[in-house]
Amino acid sequence: MQENIPLTIERLPGEQERECRITSARQIQSLLRGVLVCRSPAALYFDGAKDFILTPLLGVGEEGLWVGQSPEITKNQCIIESGGIILVSLVDQVKIQFSAEGVQAVMHQDYPAFHLPLPECLYRVQRREFFRLAVPPSEQLRCVIPINRTEGAELVEVAVADIGGGGLRFSCAEKDIEFAVGQTYAGCRIDLPDVGTISVTMTVKNLFQVSAQPGQSARNVGCEFRNLDNASGILLHRYVTMMQRIMSQDNGT
Numbered sequence: 156m157q158e159n160i161p162l163t164i165e166r167l168p169g170e171q172e173r174e175c176r177i178t179s180a181r182q183i184q185s186l187l188r189g190v191l192v193c194r195s196p197a198a199l200y201f202d203g204a205k206d207f208i209l210t211p212l213l214g215v216g217e218e219g220l221w222v223g224q225s226p227e228i229t230k231n232q233c234i235i236e237s238g239g240i241i242l243v244s245l246v247d248q249v250k251i252q253f254s255a256e257g258v259q260a261v262m263h264q265d266y267p268a269f270h271l272p273l274p275e276c277l278y279r280v281q282r283r284e285f286f287r288l289a290v291p292p293s294e295q296l297r298c299v300i301p302i303n304r305t306e307g308a309e310l311v312e313v314a315v316a317d318i319g320g321g322g323l324r325f326s327c328a329e330k331d332i333e334f335a336v337g338q339t340y341a342g343c344r345i346d347l348p349d350v351g352t353i354s355v356t357m358t359v360k361n362l363f364q365v366s367a368q369p370g371q372s373a374r375n376v377g378c379e380f381r382n383l384d385n386a387s388g389i390l391l392h393r394y395v396t397m398m399q400r401i402m403s404q405d406n407g408t
Contacts, residue, residue: 186246193245196209219270290316318395343355
């Protein structure tokens with residue numbers, strides 16, 4: 156099951172475990188609020204990390220945080236009875252991970268939720284294969300996906316939220332395309348401003364429903380590139396490097 160999502164649990168050797176560990180409550184809260192602001196999905200592992208649910212982070216307080224429950228009642232019960240969980244998510248292209256005990260089923264703003272105590276330590280892990288560039292909305296990076304429907308082929312354009320050498324993520328209205336984990340789309344075109352156009356094959360690795368506005372819903376779709384050729388890889392690396400430089404200059408760093 157874990158191979159279907161990128162939010163896998165990190166097994167850190169001793170030295171790296173020390174380097175990645177964060178114990179400052181203020182910094183832990185800041186990272187968790189970053190997940191909340193970015194609307195990044197989280198994987199909540201339970202039953203000794205044998206199973207997981209994908210869930211949204213609903214809120215962060217001084218003493219703990221709230222995440223959404225699963226639609227499956229049996230899984231929610233297993234989470235309560237498991238005694239301890241591991242939560243994995245992403246913020247600023249970096250994986251974060253922590254363990255928690257004392258999970259409670261509660262309501263948060265009229266939404267069925269789990270309350271987790273604020274962790275005493277959290278791991279912040281950044282590796283080359285996990286790096287993603289968060290695309291500024293002003294950049295308007297687009298990916299054109301060929302969709303084969305019963306009435307013929309159709310090109311669907313989506314706005315890219317983040318991109319890296321391993322894949323990309325985008326949001327779309329639920330009615331646009333019926334995506335499913337494992338589906339592969341060939342001949343997808345991404346126009347990289349001031350760099351060039353690349354054609355990629357990508358496979359849907361995870362899906363996550365988000366609430367855009369009251370009465371509306373959208374999906375975050377995470378995709379993995381398949382056998383990215385060298386020329387496209389070079390162009391993509393050039394684009395990411397260029398955008399990092401521009402964003403650093405804008406931030407005055």
